[in-house]
Each structure stands twice: as structure tokens, then as C-alpha cells.
């Protein structure tokens with residue numbers, strides 16, 4: 001089971017949105033992350049075969065998906081960012097309709113619809129028209145429809161958006177189970193959750209692949225850049241540090257003898273940002289921030305880098 005993208009290019013009019021994107025994905029979860037407008041949705045749409053690339057190709061099991069798009073669609077479940085469906089249809093009727101479109105035999109449609117509706121907690125709203133659903137319920141509906149045909153490859157664009165805490169936990173648990181035997185590609189912004197659940201991470205920036213590897217390899221990008229320091233809450237250095245550096249974590253430390261409560265600040269800096277700061281192991285989120293900061297927004301202007309590590313003594 002293997003999905004491959006080979007030197008993908010995508011242009012909207014004259015504007016390049018994907019540039020020379022290549023990747024390979026076997027069973028497991030591949031998270032596609034990147035800043036707004038990086039091209040994540042475009043890449044997922046090209047991988048799902050709903051948008052043709054301007055150049056390059058996508059192969060599933062060694063075969064170009066463009067050669068037999070219908071066969072690929074039967075093996076693939078896709079959850080777009082949003083889905084146009086008939087607002088007057090009930091959840092159950094829409095699932096039945098989509099099940100037939102996906103080629104599920106009539107005799108099995110009702111059974112399968114009931115199964116996915118239960119899996120995604122939709123049973124209680126099955127008879128409600130889609131237009132009356134809240135965003136979270138709609139999201140569950142989109143996820144359920146992607147799984148109707150029990151696909152070998154699952155492509156999900158922002159699957160956790162609008163889900164409540166239980167829904168998010170359930171989603172990521174289910175994705176881990178599904179990924180044992182399926183290729184699961186998930187795009188979105190919940191970087192902390194995604195890097196916890198993913199086997200591999202692809203970072204897109206301005207349509208190019210900035211990184212493709214495991215979450216721990218991503219974390220290694222920030223090696224030597226992550227610092228923690230512990231100061232009393234009223235210390236003026238805290239505010240100065242917050243303004244000057246990218247803060248990636250903040251927590252209260254329980255009271256120590258004679259010191260009262262302390263605040264722990266975790267931040268990115270090329271050099272020790274304060275005499276009390278100690279270097280700590282980076283996490284994938286910090287690796288990601290380094291990874292996208294490394295590239296100047298415009299040639300010769302390392303803007304993000306300056307924000308991360310301003311010149312001069314910061315404290």
C-alpha cells in the first residue's frame with residue numbers, strides 16, 4: 001500500500017501554489033502542516049485526485065491515479081475542508097446517497113450507514129436535515145462519509161476543526177487504529193495534536209516541502225534553540241522576553257521554599273536569552289517554528305529569524 005507524489009506543480013492562473021512537491025506514504029499517518037496559504041489544501045486535493053496537477057503525477061500502488069480515477073476514488077476516502085451537500089437531506093439520507101455514489105451495493109448500504117453513523121456519534125442526529133447541524137456535527141458527518149467505503153487511503157483536510165474535546169480525542173484514537181493498515185494523510189493546523197499522532201510530518205511553506213520526516217527529526221531542527229527559565233511572576237524580564245522572543249510554552253511552577261510561585265517560560269533563541277535560562281530538549285512544535293522561520297520571507301530579509309532572536313542583550 002503506497003501513495004507517491006512525483007514532482008508536483010500546481011498553478012492557479014500564473015501563480016505557482018505547489019512547486020516540485022514529491023512524497024511517499026505507506027501505512028501510517030502523514031501530517032501535512034504549514035502556515036496559512038502554504039498549499040496544504042491544494043496538495044491534499046491533488047493527492048485525492050479532485051484537482052489535476054499542472055505538472056507531475058500521483059501514483060497509488062505504482063499506478064498513476066489519472067489513468068483510472070474511478071478505481072482510485074473507490075479505494076480512497078476524502079474529507080475536504082467543506083463539502084457541498086443537499087441541506088434539506090437528513091444525515092442518514094445523505095450518507096445513503098453518498099454510499100451508493102461510492103459503489104457500495106444496495107443490500108449493504110443501510111448496514112454500512114448505521115455503522116459509520118454510530119462510529120462518529122451521529123446516530124442521535126441521523127434524522128435531522130444537514131442544514132440544521134452545528135459545525136461539530138457537520139464535521140462528524142464529513143468524517144463519516146469519508147469512511148463509508150472502508151477505504152485503503154484516507155485523506156482528511158482539517159478533520160479536528162469544530163470538534164469538541166471528546167470528539168478530538170475520539171478522532172485521533174480512531175485515526176491511529178485506521179492507520180495500522182491504511183495510508184492516512186491529515187492536513188491542518190493543530191500542530192501539537194498532529195505531531196503527537198503522526199508517524200511522519202510534511203512541512204509545506206510557500207508551496208515547497210521544507211521538511212519530511214518523523215516528529216522527532218522535526219524536533220531536532222530546534223536543537224540548541226530551546227530555553228526554559230523560571231522567574232517570579234512580577235519580574236519585568238518576563239514581559240521583555242515575551243515581547244522579544246517566540247514563546248512556545250508557559251506554566252506555573254509550584255511554590256518553592258521562601259520563593260512563592262514561579263513562572264516558567266519556554267522560548268526559542270539562538271543564544272542564551274537570559275542568565276537564568278537553561279537549554280532544554282526541543283519538541284516538534286519548536287522544530288516546526290525553526291523550520292519555517294529559517295527561510296526568509298523575501299530573499300535577503302530573514303524577518304522571522306530576527307523576531308526569534310533579536311540582536312542585543314534582551315534582559
Ligand SMILES: Nc1ncnc2c1ncn2[C@@H]1O[C@H](COP(=O)(O)OP(=O)(O)OP(=O)(O)O)[C@@H](O)[C@H]1O
Nearest residue numbers: 012013017034035036037038039040041042043189
Ligand atoms: N481556486 C483557487 N484559485 C486561485 N487561487 C487559489 C485557489 N485555491 C487556493 N488558492 C491560493 O493558493 C494558495 C494556497 O492555498 P491553500 O488553500 O492550498 O493553502 P492552505 O495551506 O491550505 O491554507 P490555509 O492554512 O489558510 O487553509 C493560497 O495563496 C490561495 O489563495
